[in-house]
Amino acid sequence: MTVLISRSPLTGEPVGEHPVHGPEEVRAAVGRAREAARAWAACGWAGRRARLLTWKRSLARRLPELAELVSAETGKPPHDARAEVLLTLVHLDWAARNARRVLGRRRVPSGPLAVHQRALLAHRPLGVIGVIGPWNYPLFTPMGSLGYALAAGNAVVFKPSELTPGVGVLLAETLAEAVPDRPHLLQTVIGHGATGEALARAGVDKVAFTGSPATARKVAAVCAERLTPLLAECGGKDAVLVDSSADLDAAADAIVWGAMANAGQTCAGVERVYAVAPIHAALCERIVHRARALRPGSGPDAAYGPITLPAQLTTVERHLKDALAAGARALLGGPESLRPPYADPVVLADVPEDSPAMREETFGPVVAVNAVRDLDEAVARANASDYALGAAVFTGDRRTGLALAQRLDSGAVSVNSVLGFAAVPALPFGGGGASGHGRIHGAEGLRAFTAPQALTVRRFRPPVDLTSFTTPGRRATRAIEAGRWLHSRR
Numbered sequence: 001m002t003v004l005i006s007r008s009p010l011t012g013e014p015v016g017e018h019p020v021h022g023p024e025e026v027r028a029a030v031g032r033a034r035e036a037a038r039a040w041a042a043c044g045w046a047g048r049r050a051r052l053l054t055w056k057r058s059l060a061r062r063l064p065e066l067a068e069l070v071s072a073e074t075g076k077p078p079h080d081a082r083a084e085v086l087l088t089l090v091h092l093d094w095a096a097r098n099a100r101r102v103l104g105r106r107r108v109p110s111g112p113l114a115v116h117q118r119a120l121l122a123h124r125p126l127g128v129i130g131v132i133g134p135w136n137y138p139l140f141t142p143m144g145s146l147g148y149a150l151a152a153g154n155a156v157v158f159k160p161s162e163l164t165p166g167v168g169v170l171l172a173e174t175l176a177e178a179v180p181d182r183p184h185l186l187q188t189v190i191g192h193g194a195t196g197e198a199l200a201r202a203g204v205d206k207v208a209f210t211g212s213p214a215t216a217r218k219v220a221a222v223c224a225e226r227l228t229p230l231l232a233e234c235g236g237k238d239a240v241l242v243d244s245s246a247d248l249d250a251a252a253d254a255i256v257w258g259a260m261a262n263a264g265q266t267c268a269g270v271e272r273v274y275a276v277a278p279i280h281a282a283l284c285e286r287i288v289h290r291a292r293a294l295r296p297g298s299g300p301d302a303a304y305g306p307i308t309l310p311a312q313l314t315t316v317e318r319h320l321k322d323a324l325a326a327g328a329r330a331l332l333g334g335p336e337s338l339r340p341p342y343a344d345p346v347v348l349a350d351v352p353e354d355s356p357a358m359r360e361e362t363f364g365p366v367v368a369v370n371a372v373r374d375l376d377e378a379v380a381r382a383n384a385s386d387y388a389l390g391a392a393v394f395t396g397d398r399r400t401g402l403a404l405a406q407r408l409d410s411g412a413v414s415v416n417s418v419l420g421f422a423a424v425p426a427l428p429f430g431g432g433g434a435s436g437h438g439r440i441h442g443a444e445g446l447r448a449f450t451a452p453q454a455l456t457v458r459r460f461r462p463p464v465d466l467t468s469f470t471t472p473g474r475r476a477t478r479a480i481e482a483g484r485w486l487h488s489r490r
Helices: 023-042 044-061 063-074 078-103 140-151 165-178 193-200 213-226 248-264 277-292 312-325 375-383 398-405 442-447 473-489
Strands: 003-007 014-019 106-108 117-125 128-132 155-159 186-188 206-210 230-233 238-242 270-276 329-332 346-349 366-372 390-394 412-415 450-458
Touching: 003 165, 014 063, 014 165, 023 117, 023 128, 023 155, 023 186, 023 193, 044 063, 044 078, 044 140, 044 165, 063 078, 063 165, 078 140, 078 442, 128 140, 128 193, 140 155, 140 165, 140 206, 140 442, 155 165, 155 193, 165 186, 193 206, 193 213, 206 213, 213 230, 238 248, 238 375, 248 270, 248 277, 248 366, 248 390, 270 277, 270 375, 277 329, 277 346, 277 366, 312 346, 312 366, 366 375, 390 398, 398 412, 442 450
Parallel strands: 128 155, 128 206, 155 186, 206 230, 238 270, 238 390, 270 366, 346 366, 390 412
Antiparallel strands: 003 014, 106 117, 117 450, 329 346
16 A cells, blocks of 8 residues: 655654555545535535534634644644634634525526516535645635535545645544534545546546646646536735835735745735835835844744745745846845745845746745836736736725725735735635636635526416417517517617
8 A cells, every 4th residue: 555654844754644545546435425415415504504513613622633733744833823723713614604695595586578487596516526735724725615615515525735634634534523424525535646636537526726827737637528617726926015105014014924924835925015116115124124033943933934845945046046136136035045944034126027036926935025106007017917816905095905906906905904805704715817717715615616506487377478389479479579679778
């Protein structure tokens, strides 16, 4: 039997050992999930809500255990891991409590042509959802798919990152313990890319993927073989726009947290800042002052942890060297800030817009702060990216901030904060372009794991039945002409 050993990114010591699942085992898991999905759908809204809330309470009681495992497999400090578990609970709670309201059958207007029909809209679960999760937030990010998919009435087969398999195993175990009458509702399959490929080919009804654009393209190609729908969240190159009227201390504080938290390994983290020229220098000074005080490490006092994926340090180094060679200024740190497995904060300025540091996802504790003439130029530069996931606007006028936010192509925008949307479960999350497509979280996230079903119930025989051969042609013609006359004048 092939095994996968997860290791601490801090020490390299083993954290856990798990059997690798091949294509036959993955197909068997999907088959079991298919049976579980039928029984789960039959539970009804109230039954699913009660069971999912029981699971949520169990996860809350086991928060220390979950956080310890997240910390062990990712290297992030304990307080970051605990915050991740809390966000997970918030989203599971919302999905469980709001599924019926969002997805329950409801009546819709029939219109004058079909007044004899009662029109209803229902959302039926798809069946079995395959979830392929990331390593940077191994609990919170997949819960945005599997928690919402379960609340919508589906079963889930979850393939966690090969760096964080233990988190996936523990998730499935906790649900099985909390809901013992519904075995196989959430199953975890372990492995590298081949296991994820096998899951996409195993006959699931939809795949929800989080990862890089390059891997998403491979998953999409496999899904295309069977026309399996794909929800893809593929990272970002998020920008922050700062106006001259903004509170610069608040903006700097938010930018540093958004860029450096979780060692910069956040899909919607801050990577680019566009500040209007009059306040650019003052903002840079404040950002450097705050970033200089941060220290990565493993203890409770650490600002953030290591670069979890060792190969990512190569990308960070390439971006830094290319930017500096092209004329960027290092206001804090530089290539020397990389000391595996850690990366100290780096602040750049005057980075050419065509450099990899401004075009590609860096995924490290690096932020580039460029000056712009005005907010129009800031919007244009922010929108010039291939990515369109998240963004933020800082201004002294909230009305101006909202207007600017709606000019940005990003799927989620915060005004006078960063990542404000992440803790609001009612809001959808996702982007476009290289950031992927589809939405998790909120009502849209629940609907993403269902198929809308149109229903009509005939209430009475209409005076002129246009769906019957028994209706005289002359009467049908008069009815159609009357409808044409009405619509030509409305």
